[in-house]
Amino acid sequence: MPSIFDPYQLHDLTLPNRIVMGPMTRAKATPEGVPTPIMATHYAQRASAGLIITEGTWPERRGQGYFDIPGIETQEQQDAWASITRAVHDKGGRIFLQMEHTGRVGHEVNNGGTTLCAASDVPADFKIFARDDGLVQMTTELHVLSTDEVWEVIDKYGKAAARAKAAGFDGIELHGASGYLPHQFLSDDANRRTDEFGGTPEKRTRFMIEVLTRLIEAWGDSHRIGVKISPAIRYNGIVENEVEETYSILLDKFNELDLAYVAFQTPESLRSLSGLSNDDLADGEIWHRFPYEFIRERYRGTVIASGDLTKELAQNAADADKADLFVFGRAYMSNPDLVERMRNDWPLTPVDMRRGYGGGEEGYNDYPTWEDQRAADPSRPIG
Template sequence: MPSLLSSYRLGELTLPNRTVMAPMSRVRAADGGLATPSMATYYAQRATAGLIISEGVQPSLVGQSNPGTPGLHTDEQEDSWRQVTDAVHVNGGRIFAQIMHGGRISHPETTGFQPVGPSAVPGEGVVFTPSGPQPLPTPRALETDEVPQHARSYADAARRAVDAGFDGVELHGANGYLISQFLSSNANLRDDRYGGSVTNRIRFAVEAAAATVDAVGAARTGIRLSPGGGFWGVVEDDAAELNIALLQELARLDLAYVHLEATAEDEVLLQLRKTWPGALIVNPTVPDGPRQTGLAEADHWLGHGADLISFGRGFLANPDLVERLRTGLPLAPADRATFYQGGDAGYLTYPTYRHGA
């Protein structure tokens, strides 16, 4: 079994260890979706990760889910990210941008547009808006001839990401956002080539990935999935069949990696490991669930064929997570109250471990 602290070759990158900082929304962007100096410091503090995956970055205004999130669809946004990628690289790190189109998980108060989705089916729950939490509205169902432009928006953002200095991109195909909505058996009620059968429901994800590979290369393209996850009311009745079919198609593209969340039974995830021939990142605990990933969970999945392990709250609260894992130091807990409140408290203020005198 490989060690979590051993090196790994991922695409064109040599990672010094197998820890990955998972993408986590922190809603600290400036007006206009611009990255900030505080964001540069935040990511640079965690540059000892084998790989950092950024928070979700919207590829278009209509693709924005929450206020305060960064974008990669204007020149100003692209320019603003260079301070982040430069800071990570100067500190010896590597960083991918997660491209996240919210689809129906959005609100007109945030974007000025009615959200779009595969079908006119609202998600479950409430979404943040500039005036506070609001029920999710009913999205406008995309016309068939509109769907390809939204698939290409991931590629357009990927080009900007690479131009801004990112080492690659991860398509957010998980957690109930647009790609996940197309994969779903209840959010996607279409009867055209993008809906109905498993073959049709995976089409949008494959087209988005293929366009991104054409734009920035396979070695710079990954995708995150949450098999059977159920976020925002999304259902995958046939999670194993669906995700096996998707991975078989994505394998033709030779992506840098697939990033799986442990949202299905181990049996399903092991089937997916056998299906996917390339690098596999596993996030061993359900995002925002009751458990926080530690060394035991990491070793469990390294023993079951994962190549890399992603940590969310572990990296959020422990900028020196790699050193703490290396030396067996205790992990600090994350302060949930500061996840989305803005400002530097609970963002830049988590210290490295302080040894006693």
């Protein structure tokens, strides 16, 4: 029975343990999407994770749904990311870039006034945090991509992947979940196209598969390209009616592509994260059939689970062979040494979510390790 503290062979990449720092948007980049030095400190502090996956990062400006989130479209952004990957590698860590194009999800006040693009003229019925304005309704003015423009977007993913490789990342995770652009293409509600990218479940999977193919070409190795999905989760206004059919096709194609891994997110975690009272976040019945049974049975490669995990839940899931690697999100925000804390049963520092997004190092880089806490206060109980 593998322990979550045992090494894991992710193809040619050896992970020293099975604990993954999940992708977390923190809005610490410049308004133009250039990563900042405090991000290097943050990720390097967490280098003992088996694998770090960065916050969602846009391959083109139109795909920047949220304010101050980083891009990987320009040389300046690439150079700034190179400092971050170097800092993580210097501490012995491994880091994948999460590539996130938010499509119809967003607001012009967050991306420098760029019109959002979408598969079809179907605005997301959901709210979003806008710079200075708090929670607002998402933009309804969308540019519908022509067929040629869809191929151009796919191309941009490829160019961004080349930059990610040049910046020294160990791989890329395509964000195919949470109602963003690839998920919009999968959905029979958001995607009403009649060209080769819509009309049937097979055609609706095409965008994600073409993007993955382009990422693999740019990288030159499919084992360094992973993908995150969230079947049937109604987050960011996404609605899916042909879930089983669509995801069966998708998972079969993932097998053919021989990817690094498939990651998925639970609706429970999205509900608690969104801060919105949306009872519609997931179809409970489908959810229960999907992640732990459907994905595991249908997909032959490495599976990463995420959502409200504890050390015990992750170990139980490993014992039952439900997944191979385990994402910790919020616990990683406030515990840079999460692996050591869980391994030694040291207490975890609770996260202050009021400092979740934006701002500087406060609530970001000032969470101590357990050893620093003990040194400052030796009377602290050990466990």
